[in-house]
Amino acid sequence: LVTGASSGIGAAFARALAARGHDLVLVARDRARLEAMAAELPVDVEVLPADLSVRDEQERVAARLESEDSPIGMLVTCAGFGMHAPIMSADPAEHDRAWEVMGRATQRLAAASARAMRPRGTGAIVTVSSTAALTAMGAYAAIKAWVTTMTEGLANELHGSGVTVTALMPGWVRTEFHERAGMAASGLPDVLWLEPDAVVAACLRDVDRGKVLSI
Numbered sequence: 001l002v003t004g005a006s007s008g009i010g011a012a013f014a015r016a017l018a019a020r021g022h023d024l025v026l027v028a029r030d031r032a033r034l035e036a037m038a039a040e041l042p043v044d045v046e047v048l049p050a051d052l053s054v055r056d057e058q059e060r061v062a063a064r065l066e067s068e069d070s071p072i073g074m075l076v077t078c079a080g081f082g083m084h085a086p087i088m089s090a091d092p093a094e095h096d097r098a099w100e101v102m103g104r105a106t107q108r109l110a111a112a113s114a115r116a117m118r119p120r121g122t123g124a125i126v127t128v129s130s131t132a133a134l135t136a137m138g139a140y141a142a143i144k145a146w147v148t149t150m151t152e153g154l155a156n157e158l159h160g161s162g163v164t165v166t167a168l169m170p171g172w173v174r175t176e177f178h179e180r181a182g183m184a185a186s187g188l189p190d191v192l193w194l195e196p197d198a199v200v201a202a203c204l205r206d207v208d209r210g211k212v213l214s215i
Helices: 008-019 031-040 055-066 093-120 139-157 196-209
Strands: 024-028 045-049 074-077 123-128 163-168
Touching: 008 024, 008 031, 008 074, 008 196, 024 031, 031 045, 045 055, 055 093, 074 093, 093 123, 093 139, 093 163, 123 139, 123 196, 139 163, 163 196
Parallel strands: 024 045, 074 123, 123 163
Antiparallel strands: none
């Protein structure tokens, strides 16, 4: 099951996992884009539209992860977006939405997966953090730092269970992310940019090795 699967790193995970022969559950807000992605993939795909800023929809995806009807063997949490609001902003709306999508939803879905996978003795959980988590770059970096630490904590809880937990921490990746966030990134040198398919390939190698942090 891949969240944020209609574009960017999430879509790259969907393509890579389909190439490995895995059937998929794809989660994002836009049903039409999910169905278009599903049509491209040579495996069975279940489309699950959900807005992860809404708690009831978080719980609906969590219930799918815990279902033993066509059980989920891997979770990848890619849903996210860039932020402009400063930490001292008087309006909490952007912070609240960012926390729900990138913080709370990540924990809820990872926890649901862990509860389902541990009794089976196998499975993999991948959370998408960021190298921004290692910087002091505002609220986005703070949420991603929380994601990284939460992921490490979950890896400790699942140690020896057969379930692996990995936080992917990419740098600048060529996706729609920066354009959607209104970020001016055109001045960055080409050497800093990564391609999403390469990022995902490196991450899956680290997952196969059981690494907790994939930078």
